[in-house]
Amino acid sequence: MTADLAVIGLGHVGLPLARAACAAGLTTVGYDVSDAVVTGLNGGRSHVGGVADAAVAAMRVAGFHATSDPSAPGLADTVVICVPTGLGAGGTPDLTAVRAAARTVARCLRPGMLVVLESTSYPGTTEEVVRPLLENGSGLRAGADFHLAYSPERIDPGNRRFGLHNTPKVVSGCTPLCVKHAVAFYGRFVRTLVVSRGTREAEMAKLLENTYRYVNIALVDEVALYCDRTGIDIWDVLHCAGTKPFGFAPFRPGAGVGGHCIPVDPRYLAAKAEAEGFSFRMLAAAHEVVSRMPAHVVGRAVGLLDEAGKPPEAASVVLLGVAYKPDVADARESPAEPVARGLRAQGATVRYHDPYVREFTLDGVPLARVESLRDALAGADLAILLQDHSCYDTTTPTRAECILLDTRGKASGPRVTLL
Numbered sequence: 001m002t003a004d005l006a007v008i009g010l011g012h013v014g015l016p017l018a019r020a021a022c023a024a025g026l027t028t029v030g031y032d033v034s035d036a037v038v039t040g041l042n043g044g045r046s047h048v049g050g051v052a053d054a055a056v057a058a059m060r061v062a063g064f065h066a067t068s069d070p071s072a073p074g075l076a077d078t079v080v081i082c083v084p085t086g087l088g089a090g091g092t093p094d095l096t097a098v099r100a101a102a103r104t105v106a107r108c109l110r111p112g113m114l115v116v117l118e119s120t121s122y123p124g125t126t127e128e129v130v131r132p133l134l135e136n137g138s139g140l141r142a143g144a145d146f147h148l149a150y151s152p153e154r155i156d157p158g159n160r161r162f163g164l165h166n167t168p169k170v171v172s173g174c175t176p177l178c179v180k181h182a183v184a185f186y187g188r189f190v191r192t193l194v195v196s197r198g199t200r201e202a203e204m205a206k207l208l209e210n211t212y213r214y215v216n217i218a219l220v221d222e223v224a225l226y227c228d229r230t231g232i233d234i235w236d237v238l239h240c241a242g243t244k245p246f247g248f249a250p251f252r253p254g255a256g257v258g259g260h261c262i263p264v265d266p267r268y269l270a271a272k273a274e275a276e277g278f279s280f281r282m283l284a285a286a287h288e289v290v291s292r293m294p295a296h297v298v299g300r301a302v303g304l305l306d307e308a309g310k311p312p313e314a315a316s317v318v319l320l321g322v323a324y325k326p327d328v329a330d331a332r333e334s335p336a337e338p339v340a341r342g343l344r345a346q347g348a349t350v351r352y353h354d355p356y357v358r359e360f361t362l363d364g365v366p367l368a369r370v371e372s373l374r375d376a377l378a379g380a381d382l383a384i385l386l387q388d389h390s391c392y393d394t395t396t397p398t399r400a401e402c403i404l405l406d407t408r409g410k411a412s413g414p415r416v417t418l419l
């Protein structure tokens with residue numbers, strides 16, 4: 001059976017892409033190395049927050065199926081690689097999954113196919129890493145026998161306003177013909193396409209977008225550290241500065257930067273630049289500041305417990321919201337982890353409440369979870385609001401019998417202290 005599209009890697013990026021393609025009438029197959037993912041999707045179950053089981057069921061009706069058969073991508077006209085790009089030992093780029101996916105595609109590559117890399121990586125990945133693997137593994141030439149493109153994903157989990165179809169998408173290719181094929185493909189389900197000069201510009205644009213966030217969060221984090229030391233109200237500062245209608249983009253301080261993009265992508269840029277003899281001093285400084293924030297939160301928490309006459313080793317602390325951003329179930333790289341570890345190191349008993357995250361492990365051991373917010377607040381000496389899920393509305397502190405440290409600048413009340 002042939003297909004319009006094969007998606008390689010059916011995670012937070014690949015599954016929404018497959019869903020959008022199915023909805024646009026493209027016959028779509030998904031390939032994933034995880035049997036659990038494949039079995040779940042074929043059974044109509046989603047493992048990705050933001051893609052409901054009903055959406056998977058609709059995809060199945062539209063003909064979608066998932067497979068762990070590595071020859072399946074060879075049946076498609078277009079193959080899009082959406083595999084993870086995390087960090088390896090020492091915080092360096094780990095392209096293991098990208099290389100493995102490229103080898104899989106190479107083995108079944110046919111003349112005329114379009115291959116697109118969507119995974120985030122450093123400039124040069126498409127040309128220097130993926131292209132040789134595809135060419136050497138297939139005997140075909142990019143730009144001549146098959147088309148090779150790079151198009152970074154901009155998905156924003158939990159964002160109800162901007163999805164794949166209405167977020168402008170950057171598209172690039174190894175040759176003008178590669179670009180033409182990539183534009184024709186994405187044009188079937190994305191409203192606005194932005195063509196970059198080359199693949200390295202598109203790769204760099206993605207890293208700039210996320211590095212911009214990282215550096216600006218680090219800036220307000222450092223301003224918050226200074227304000228804490230000098231008794232200036234950082235939240236009022238942010239409120240005032242945020243009223244400027246031009247030239248200022250608001251960012252908030254917090255316990256750290258989580259997720260698998262914002263803290264990870266700048267490391268890709270820094271590592272690649274370093275290998276080329278260029279030092280990104282801004283990134284190093286931002287990393288240093290952001291890394292201090294979990295310890296700062298722990299320090300503030302211990303200070304509040306002291307003021308309440310409760311030694312940390314006798315205290316029960318509950319973390320409210322361990323996901324890395326509001327209203328999502330994803331806790332990867334969440335700053336809740338170093339905060340929980342730091343509190344434990346002080347001897348505190350640590351539990352968490354998060355309606356989205358059913359299991360949160362610390363050093364491989366699940367952290368105790370409290371199901372109801374009422375119980376969470378009733379049973380603790382201190383609650384730390386780490387993530388402003390919409391369930392933590394402004395009434396949360398009034399329900400708290402314990403003291404509350406709010407790292408998100410949302411709560412107010414006699415028992416509330418802001419970061």
Ligand SMILES: NC(=O)c1ccc[n+]([C@@H]2O[C@H](COP(=O)([O-])OP(=O)(O)OC[C@H]3O[C@@H](n4cnc5c(N)ncnc54)[C@H](O)[C@@H]3O)[C@@H](O)[C@H]2O)c1
Binds near residue numbers: 032
């Ligand atoms: N999640 C986001 O919000 C987001 C946004 C923009 C860009 N990105 C980037 O997109 C890429 C994918 O991220 P994600 O969040 O979807 O990852 P994910 O971990 O959610 O999903 C990746 C999937 O790929 C599968 N996989 C791993 N190796 C494979 C292989 N060799 N062949 C086939 N399948 C394989 C895994 O089993 C998993 O199901 C990353 O480069 C990431 O940085 C992610």
